[in-house]
Amino acid sequence: MKIDLKQLRNQPKQGESFLFVESWPDELLQGLGAGFAEPVQVDLEVVFTGQMYVGRGKVTTKLQLLCSRCLEPSIFEVDEALDLTMIDAGSRKPDEFKDDILLVEQGEVDIEPAVVEAIFAIIPLNPLCNMDCQGLCPGCGVNKNQEACRCQEDHIDPRWEALKKLT
Ligand SMILES: [Zn+2]
Ligand SMILES: [Zn+2]
Known part of the structure; x- marks a missing residue:
């Protein structure tokens, strides 16, 4: 899931859209008894502020999780906002950001770790097939x-x- 930001760097404040639809292996969710029921889709709009690249968008997919009460597989929709901050490798980190910054190497950055993180962040500890299970x-x-x-x-x-x- 690499995005190329070279064009953007030359046109500050002009947004650029990126769209990915990828089938991911279930191994990414290992240990959770879960799988991907649909490809992972990422819509991202990136703007270059002159200092950093700011990405706003969302990640959508469907996961199959096991219900923590009845152990039946159930479909769980992911529709999560994605907020990314990216800077060119070697440039100074803005002080207000401690972490969660993706480094752009030679005009390119792999956003996959941030997408994986966004998906993991919303997987419930105890998924339920139904609130009344x-x-x-x-x-x-x-x-x-x-x-x-x-x-x-x-x-x-x-x-x-x-x-x-x-x-
Ligand atoms: Zn009984
Ligand atoms: Zn259940």
């Missing part, structure tokens, strides 16, 4: 969204067992 029964393991739990039938209340013995 009933989850799995800890007793019988059924998905309570799909089936009624049978635990009640299987386990007779021990107090009733005791009463039975009396009769």
